[in-house]
Amino acid sequence: MSRIQADPCPLDHRMTAWHADRMLGRLHHVVLDCPDPVALAGFYSRLLGLPVTYQSAGWVVVAANDESSGLAFQLAPDHRPPTWPDPAVPQQFHLDIMVEDVAAAEPSALALGARKLDGENVYADPAGHPFCLIPRPRWAPPIAE
Numbered sequence: 001m002s003r004i005q006a007d008p009c010p011l012d013h014r015m016t017a018w019h020a021d022r023m024l025g026r027l028h029h030v031v032l033d034c035p036d037p038v039a040l041a042g043f044y045s046r047l048l049g050l051p052v053t054y055q056s057a058g059w060v061v062v063a064a065n066d067e068s069s070g071l072a073f074q075l076a077p078d079h080r081p082p083t084w085p086d087p088a089v090p091q092q093f094h095l096d097i098m099v100e101d102v103a104a105a106e107p108s109a110l111a112l113g114a115r116k117l118d119g120e121n122v123y124a125d126p127a128g129h130p131f132c133l134i135p136r137p138r139w140a141p142p143i144a145e
Contacts, residue, residue: 029063033079034074035076035077035079035127036127039126040060040125040127041061041071043112043114044073046112053065053066059075081129091129094131098140098143113126
């Protein structure tokens with residue numbers, strides 16, 4: 001475990017090789033509960049520039065293509081959005097969305113339906129899930145526009 005913490009680059013090829021013999025499974029989708037899967041998938045599709053690749057009653061997927069993992073949106077009629085930073089309804093998770101320029105990306109995210117929350121570069125999607133706009137780390141390839 002100390003090797004992971006000491007490695008400065010989370011995508012370093014050595015880490016991938018180190019985990020290869022211990023892999024039990026592979027991430028398929030990160031699934032977000034929400035009251036309107038079609039609307040929330042549309043928000044993330046536009047925010048990330050990825051297509052909606054699957055849709056059925058109460059379930060929508062946004063991914064690079066129909067053979068890759070992505071974000072899935074699941075109908076939860078009684079969904080209670082997090083009240084971050086108030087712990088009354090905890091956030092449970094949040095997404096970090098990397099962008100080339102946070103200040104330039106904020107107006108576009110807000111125009112898509114995000115709303116600003118307390119904290120630096122912290123927003124809520126239309127269903128209330130928190131996410132952060134973060135500057136692209138130097139190890140990541142440039143973001144195509």
